Amino acid sequence: MLTESKSVLADGTRVEDLINRETREVSMRVLHDRELYELELERLFAKTWLLLAHDSEIPKSGDFVVRAMGEDQVIVSRDRTNEVHVMLNVCPHRGMRICMGEAGNAQVHRCIYHGWAFKPNGDFIGAPIEREQMHGDVFAKSELGLRKARVAVYGGLIFATWNIEGPSFDDFLGEMKWYLDMLFCRTDGGLECVGPPQRFIVPANWKAAAEQSASDGFHTLTAHRSLMETGQFGNDEESIYANAPAMYGIDIGSPHGHSLRCIPAETTFSMFMGMSDLKNLGTEERLQLLPPPGIPKELVPQLKTHMDAKQYELLAKAPPQVGGMFPNVLIAFIYAPREDGKYGGALTLHTYVPKGPDHVEFLNWIFVEKDAPEQMKRDMVANAVRTTGTSGTIEQDDSDMWPHQSRAARGVIGRQGTFKYGAMLGQNKPADWPGGAYVYEGFTKDDTQWDWWQYYFQLMTANNK
Amino acid sequence: MTSSASAVSSEFGISTAARISLGTAVYNELLEFLHDEAALLDHQRFEDWTELLAEDLAYTAPLRQTRAGPGRYSNIIQAIGHFDDDYLSIMSRVGRLGTKSAWAEDPPSRTRRLVTNVRIWATANPDEYEVVSYLLLSRSRYEESDLQILTAERRDLIRRVKPGFKIARREIIVDQSVLGMQNLAVFL
The missing domain is CATH 3.90.380.10 (Naphthalene 1,2-dioxygenase Alpha Subunit; Chain A, domain 1)
Structure with missing residues (x-):
């Protein structure tokens, strides 16, 4: 978890000091700093609502596109009930990428590494050799789905956020x-x-x-x-x-x-x-x-x-x-x-x-x-x-x-x-x-x-x- | 000239599929045309370059998309491109390059268009040829020592006029789904 202290960069500069509200200036350091960039990924791109796609890109059940929320790659897909889902394009098993293309249609997303399979809504279906229970005995299947973002569709535009409990999309606008x-x-x-x-x-x-x-x-x-x-x-x-x-x-x-x-x-x-x-x-x-x-x-x-x-x-x-x-x-x-x-x-x-x-x-x-x-x-x-x-x-x-x-x-x-x-x-x-x-x-x-x-x-x- | 039907040509919608062989007079003329065209662009002689364009020009560069699985070879996206131009709009682009404020190419890039793997077919129209070539564009910008690179296949329809040739159609099949340069303020 981030703490207040993380708003101070390694050289002691407070993030707050990069803006001067009296003279209305913003430090050019914001265009270069790696530390600040990592903080942006956490505090902006993993927090705010982000535009990812449009309804008409994935009109049919099973259609998907692959997009990015910050540096996190996600699958934007439509399920059989016409609901749109956004989930991390990373297999929870060993971190392999799931969808290898930029777009396509699939009712099952199967990881090409060990074969763990997921529905278009991100739910875990199972791993090959069911009788050997290769997903293990630590987590229930219901806990092994893809990491899901929160979705809002507005005027056909598909937005998502990792801030599951945060402000609603309407509040954001x-x-x-x-x-x-x-x-x-x-x-x-x-x-x-x-x-x-x-x-x-x-x-x-x-x-x-x-x-x-x-x-x-x-x-x-x-x-x-x-x-x-x-x-x-x-x-x-x-x-x-x-x-x-x-x-x-x-x-x-x-x-x-x-x-x-x-x-x-x-x-x-x-x-x-x-x-x-x-x-x-x-x-x-x-x-x-x-x-x-x-x-x-x-x-x-x-x-x-x-x-x-x-x-x-x-x-x-x-x-x-x-x-x-x-x-x-x-x-x-x-x-x-x-x-x-x-x-x-x-x-x-x-x-x-x-x-x-x-x-x-x-x-x-x-x-x-x-x-x-x-x-x-x-x-x-x-x-x-x-x-x-x-x-x-x-x-x-x-x-x-x-x-x-x-x-x-x-x-x-x-x-x-x-x-x-x-x-x-x-x-x-x-x-x-x-x-x-x-x-x-x-x-x-x-x-x-x-x-x-x-x-x-x-x-x-x-x-x- | 040989006239064997070609599996490659049918992929490009070539009707008669009569191959114009390397070393024939027509092949040599068209190859020289492509070399001359590249030189005009690399020497920033854009207005001279437009003399090589037919007024019914279609100049397009469809997007590419990475696809996996059963549809994996269907990776050319015709609905949207990086260029979607005709003769007038190309003239307008060239006109803009001639203004005092076309910053994307002022200062100009130093470019090199390497045009290779030229394959030519006759078409139903005796004055028109399907000309497929590979393009390696290198672009040197400002003081950056790294060259920006773009590779593509060009599928041209080139028409014989008197004198010379004009490009009636150019479809540029770029290889990147995500282009590695900040814009396409250069012609391909």
Whole structure:
């Protein structure tokens, strides 16, 4: 069991001292330190809810995928009763890996070492040569199942945690759920994951990616400047900083580090429709003219039936489009305009899975609305591949930057530097704002990322409960 | 040129399966084409490279997935790829590389594309050839002494035009289910 003393690193530095709450700085040491990394595995990745898969990846009884919770590999499987289970992909007998592939279908998972066998729900079936009772006489069969995590399925997204008695998934989302529902629970058919995630390794600490996923809007203007230089986002080289496209809006933060950026319809209509005056357009007209990313016009009427009146109205005024979920999820439900006039939108989720202090695995899931027309689905997959993930023209720049931040933290002097979160809006929720959580209106600043670190340090310094 | 049906070719959906043998004039021309193409990319002559692309180009790189048991050889995932491009989107990628802010390749990687094991088949269209090659891409980035490596099989449909050839289809079968480089800001 961890004790309070474990919040002190070997050189005497308290974890708490790595954040300066007065000057809003975080020590760069967090991008490099092996000891801190081990503590993250225990206190974050073995404690919080983690996104692992989507329902549509394992539609049939016995379907499974293999994913990671921190450095622990798990099986995500569906049993005969349609229930989803998440369990450690490790045989309790001698520690051998059970599922050797990344995905498949099996009603029995048999360890290839000594043949111990398990059901899709993790229960132990037995060992070969039943009469010899090769599972021993120490433990009952009921005690020899795979180690099971606690599961929550939300909008088809499969989350799990090792914190069996900890906060519920709804508690974990808190007031962010109201906003996230507008992305994940908006149609009758729901979202569909088109295939397995793209997977690639970036030589960077996972937090370089994760703190950016906490709604860093500002980096877009410089890191993703090329998109504006090529005119893809409705500006040209000269006007980028002057117009600061999509910088003004409403950022939503959370005491649990989740965040979303709500981009005003005026911005998106101006960027993608060439219209800036929307005063005479009502909620329905706006949603019909420029539906939220990924929603075909024929599904617009369904939106209203899946959300309350205030969510519906916000969807037309300033829909959430990008953001993150603590600790390692990026959400990008974006407009991705195309030159050929085909459908321009992309829905993707990423997780940033830690692989030691110096590496992170980037998983990129690509989604469509299940009931969208086939051609639109096809276009959306292409859009997502062309803009996000491995070869995406937006994100290939991000993943080339994170290694440099991590590299800097390897230097004795470099790791004495800090991440600075000095530019803050402060909570300034407009009187008529319909949603909860922390609301920051204005030019996107450091607020949500600072919220992310607050929760990070809260968990990293908490007693083990 | 021999025209023996090939067990290998049928796997790639090649209709006529007429093998173009090594050392024939057509084989030599196509081999030179692949070598020239690799040189253009390795020398960052991206706009010249696009001259080699047909306007009906399909440029894809399906995901790979580790599978065990009965379905273990079905490990190419067509639903999602690392590239899912056509002529316009490749032109757009190349256009972006020419901007002042395409950071993923500025400074540029030093790359080397080793193209080997070239096998060629004729198709029902006398101007088009199925060309399968192996690719070893090495990528040297910044001051890192370790080379980033990617290996793949390329399944091309190459069309004879006047003069020369154009790539009408390229399917890149990468070998890693988890890629070992931070992005694919390079063409394969």
